[in-house]
Amino acid sequence: MNCNYCEWRCSLTRGEGRCRMYTFKDGVIQEKYPFTWSRCQAEEIEKVPIFHFLPDERILQLGSFNCNASCAYCMNASIAEPQQELATFVLQPEQVVTLAKRGQYKIIHFGINEVTVSLPSALKIAALARQNGILTGCSTNGFLTEEAAAAAAAAFDFFNLSLKSLQDSFYRQHLGLPTVAPVLRNIRYLAQHTHLEITTPITKDNEGEIPALAAWLASVNKKIPWHLFRLLPAHKLEHAAPPAVMTLVNTVTALEDKPYYIYIGNFVGSKWVNTHCRHCGETVITRLSDGACGARLQANYLKQDLCPHCGSRQDIVVEVNKCTA
Amino acid sequence: MYGLIDVGDWQTYVDLKTGLELDTGQPPMLAELLKNSPYPGDGEISVSWVRQTAERIISLYDPHWLMLTYTQPVFAQNTGLQPESLQPLHRRIINDILELCRSKAYETVIVMTGAKVPLKEEIINLPTTGLLETSPWGSALAGLSGAVPEDEEILLQQPYIKQVVSKTDILTKHPEADENFRYYLPDYCLVAADGYLFRGFNSHFPKKKTLADLCAASIPVYSTLGTPNHIRELYGIMKNALLNGKKVLLAVIEGYRADAAVPSGFHMCGNKDEWYSYAGLAQYLLLSSGKAFYETPYPPVYNRTKKKRETVYPFSGFFVSIPADTLGDLPGIRSAVVSSRSMIVHMAANADLAIECYCRDKSTMGTMAAIKQALASSLA
Structure with a gap:
């Protein structure tokens, strides 16, 4: 029996698969550690980063452990590739939803590690959350199967997908994944079915790919927000130097074929995390980068979803009709 | 208070209260200081960073009150350092501090915080x-x-x-x-x-x-300014010395083994008020301002589910205002901080100048200098 959550499609009859999170038992594929988490925390949606979906909303963030990739520069290797037993805890869907309600979180986000390795748990929580008027989203490397991507797109309200490169060779060398093809396929699919934002960690090994990545994303949909992370290499590359800030800025400035919204962050004090109206160029949201990952909202000048300067509609979700039981 | 942030190949100068970039250019001497003092990470290597950065600040500004903080023992223990290796690390840090005090004529106060015991x-x-x-x-x-x-x-x-x-x-x-x-x-x-x-x-x-952390009722203290019974007395002791023309160095070393021998020259000093044993932010504020935990705006434990978006001091953790009456803010007393702990100390000390590492979510992002406006103007 082969697992159908990610494109490794591991044979579970012969073992537990690459991520070590699934097993084949009683005739079905099962999670080995259902509803088991390594982290549960309060965050702001901009920190995911998600910049164009309910700005300034607080999120309840859950992360499990392990991963289906093995990124050489992983910032969360202690969780994604733990070398020792982790301190984990179990939170059932009812407990998560109760926690969200008690803390008045309107959004539950599955992040920290790859959501695919705990997808059944995340989907069950998402279903119960939706019944209770709570939105859900996830962060993913995008190496899901078509069927998993479809299930996730139906369950979650937003995605941040990490596209590291357009090259199979980069995926093989730096991520331990055989190909980028399923990731590109899933981006095209998710862009049509849900709110999608893309993050690309930039190292000195892929900074030359920025123009090609920009052009490819623009060909999918220019409205997809694109977050360029100045990656501080960790894990196996912890001694590698990060790319220079102004090199990134100058590269982005020179782009011609590109998405409308490009953000440069993952370093403290970044001035390139604000949103500007693509029609008149005025600033509609200001943010502050206090360090790792996304940013924090400073000021939201939108009038509903309209630019306060020229009145044009912005590509930002400011309200979601919630499904309730 | 202004902040100069250095991420290695790029700097930005901000108002620490709003987080907004300042129109004015950063003081060149400060920019140079940060450029030449990159934080090497949380390992033992940053013990030298504290010392070297302190020496650069002394050359630049000659502070009367100098505060140094060391977090290396905490990180060493989190990465599995054994107790027998911790003692040499402590000795190295203490020797570094004492040598600096001898060479630059500072009275010395060293406080060891963050007691640890074997986990049950x-x-x-x-x-x-x-x-x-x-x-x-x-x-x-x-x-x-x-x-x-x-x-x-x-x-x-x-x-x-x-x-x-x-x-x-x-x-x-x-x-x-x-x-x-x-x-x-x-x-x-x-x-x-x-x-x-x-x-x-x-x-x-x-x-x-x-x-496991230990809520320690008493902690090791070394002082050339007398022997306090409780760490709350240190504020007054240091203040008196400063007002009497002495130079004082306060060093905080986080992460010591409560089950190990007290270092030579140290004595155990009270660290508890009512039910609460001081740690973290409250402990820094007690040392720098003499304020008990219930006299500050910051509870010892937070209900983080109620955490609001930071609208002021976004680079300074839970701080909502600059603390008053700190040793760093005494009239006529020049003050400075070098800290290998992010976010807290530049505010708790409220010194004229503070250099801190800038770390978030396990990543070393660079360094930050916090500088009072008056000093920034005079250095510009």
Whole structure:
């Protein structure tokens, strides 16, 4: 029996698969550690980063452990590739939803590690959350199967997908994944079915790919927000130097074929995390980068979803009709 | 207060209260200082960073009051350093401090904080309706928020909880407590029995630990300015020395083994007020301003489910204002800080100039200098 959550499609009859999170038992594929988490925390949606979906909303963030990739520069290797037993805890869907309600979180986000390795748990929580008027989203490397991507797109309200490169060779060398093809396929699919934002960690090994990545994303949909992370290499590359800030800025400035919204962050004090109206160029949201990952909202000048300067509609979700039981 | 942030190949100069970039250019001397003092990371290598950066500040500004903080022992223990290796690290740090004091004619105060003992068990779930919350790294101090009346009895029955203190009791005893303190104080503050460690909502550290924090009633202190009985006395002792023309160096070394021998020259000093043993932010504020935990806007444990978006001091953790009456703010006294602990010390000390590492979510992002406007203008 082969697992159908990610494109490794591991044979579970012969073992537990690459991520070590699934097993084949009683005739079905099962999670080995259902509803088991390594982290549960309060965050702001901009920190995911998600910049164009309910700005300034607080999120309840859950992360499990392990991963289906093995990124050489992983910032969360202690969780994604733990070398020792982790301190984990179990939170059932009812407990998560109760926690969200008690803390008045309107959004539950599955992040920290790859959501695919705990997808059944995340989907069950998402279903119960939706019944209770709570939105859900996830962060993913995008190496899901078509069927998993479809299930996730139906369950979650937003995605941040990490596209590291357009090259199979980069995926093989730096991520331990055989190909980028399923990731590109899933981006095209998710862009049509849900709110999608893309993050690309930039190292000195892929900074030359920025123009090609920009052009490819623009060909999918220019409205997809694109977050360029100045990656501080960790894990196996912890001694590698990060790319220079102004090199990134100058590269982005020179782009011609590109998405409308490009953000440069993952370093403290970044001035390139604000949103500007693509029609008149005025600033509609200001943010502050206090360090790792996304940013924090400073000021939201939108009038509903309209630019306060020229009145044009912005590509930002400011309200979601919630499904309730 | 202004902040100069250095990420290695790029700098930005901001108003620390708003986080907004300043129109004025950064003081060139400060920019050069940061450029030449990159933070090398949380390992033992940054012991030298503290010393070297301090020497550069002394050359530049010759502060009367100099505060240094060392967090390397905490990180060393989190990465599995054994007790026998910890003692040499402590000795190295202490020797570094004493040498600096001798060579630059500073009176010396060293406080060892963050006591650790071998872990007996981690407390992850409680059978309460209320939510267990603790610090991102896990702690012997936790809060319970959203509690129902039945929770108190449940808490009192837990053998691994040494003390249960209700918000009501704390606020009844301290009716003058600051509004921010009241807002964030959880329904219950919980003190773990020795050797136990709370984890809960917002715990970020995934590895199973081998050591537990200890809510230490007393901690090791070294002082050439007399022998205090309680760390609250250190503020007055240092203030008097400074006002009498002495130069004073205060060093805080975080993360010592409570089950190891007290270093030579140190004595055990009181560290507890009422039910609370000082740690972290409250401890820094007690040392720098003499304020007890209930006299500050910051409760010892936070109800983080109520955490609001930072609208002021976004680079300074939970701080909502610059603390008053600190040793760093004494009229006519030049003051400076070098800290290998992010976010807290530049505000707690409120010194003329502070150089800190800037670390977030396990990443070393660079360094930050916090500088008072008057000094920034004079250096410009």
